[in-house]
Amino acid sequence: MVDRVLVTLDGTVRDPDEPLLYADDIGALRGDGVFETVLVRDGKACAIELHLARLRRSAEALDLPDPDLGQWRTAVETAAKEWGSEREGMLRLVLSRGRDSIGSTTRAGSRKPGAPAAPTAYVLVAAVAERVQTARAEGVSVITLPRGISVDLAQNAPWLLLGAKTLSYATNMAALRFAARMDADDVIFTSTEHRVLEGPRSTVVIQRDKQLITPPSRNGVLPGITQRALYAEAEKAGWDCRYESFFTADLITADSVWLLSSVTLAARVSSLDGLRMSPPECADEIAELVDRGIARTWSGADWA
Ligand SMILES: *Cc1c(COP(=O)(O)O)cnc(C)c1O
DSSP, X not given: OOSEEEEETTSOXXXXXXXXXXXXXXXXXXXXXXXXXXXXXXXXXXXHHHHHHHHHHHHHHTTOOOOOHHHHHHHHHHHHHHHOSSSOEEEEEEEEXXXXXXXXXXXXXXXXXXXXXOOEEEEEEEEOOHHHHHHHHHOEEEEEEEOOOOTTHHHHOGGGOTTSOBSOOHHHHHHHXXXXXXXXXXXXXXXXXXXXXXXSSSEEEEEETTEEEEOOGGGTOOOOHHHHHHHHHHHHXXXXXXXXXXXXXXXXXXXXXXXXXXXTEEEEEEEETTEEOOOOTTHHXXXXXXXXXXXXXXXXXXXX
């Protein structure tokens, strides 16, 4: 059983222990690129069309060349097949601006000086982190942290790339390490107005009776695929699903708070800023709705 799979966009399966990036890759130098993280379950990349559509949207936000989704789809299928169906995997799509100061290769193989570099693109599958099973089964302890921005910024400051999944995640990872030092598992970012934004790698959804609420993307949060999958199934099951702004205080008074993300799926917040939150009756139902939502067949048009 392989423990990692690496596939480049030309469809080649590569040795994951062989070097792939150049030292001057702009993804490494500046974090200038985009990515997706996808769950491999039963040998398939879950909700892949939604991920491909968001990859295209993120690339557009960074003025990267429009990704060839057919090539990506093939590389993902190859990687998921290599990984197999015995266990879950975490599949990453990585797309960076490519090499600094190297022109793109022409068809004849010569370099065009001054032309934009060819993007770096690959698919990498690895085992799912151990914390994932615990988060699904027992939930996560969370602290709220200020992100230091207003919800108005998303509309007025497109250079902040708030709706794109970019490779610049150093501050997100620093927030998670800060949380770990406070003995917490995860973080919910808040705006300068004390509005709830998102986690460093997840979407926040709160539940009250038969209602689900998540902050709208215009507040500067990444539109979440797992949240979208949950909403699609929950609506069919009679839930009232909303995109509305809410405040930190609303987290405490909710019946339950969830962090949703493609690999961990549904992690219930079991404590918030030190306050214990007990599981609601519908906890299993929410987890099942997410499972069903990501297993269904999506089309790119569903991401519009
Ligand atoms: C990836 C991510 C999400 C949500 O993830 P999905 O995998 O689409 O469910 C939310 N917020 C941030 C910051 C993320 O990076």
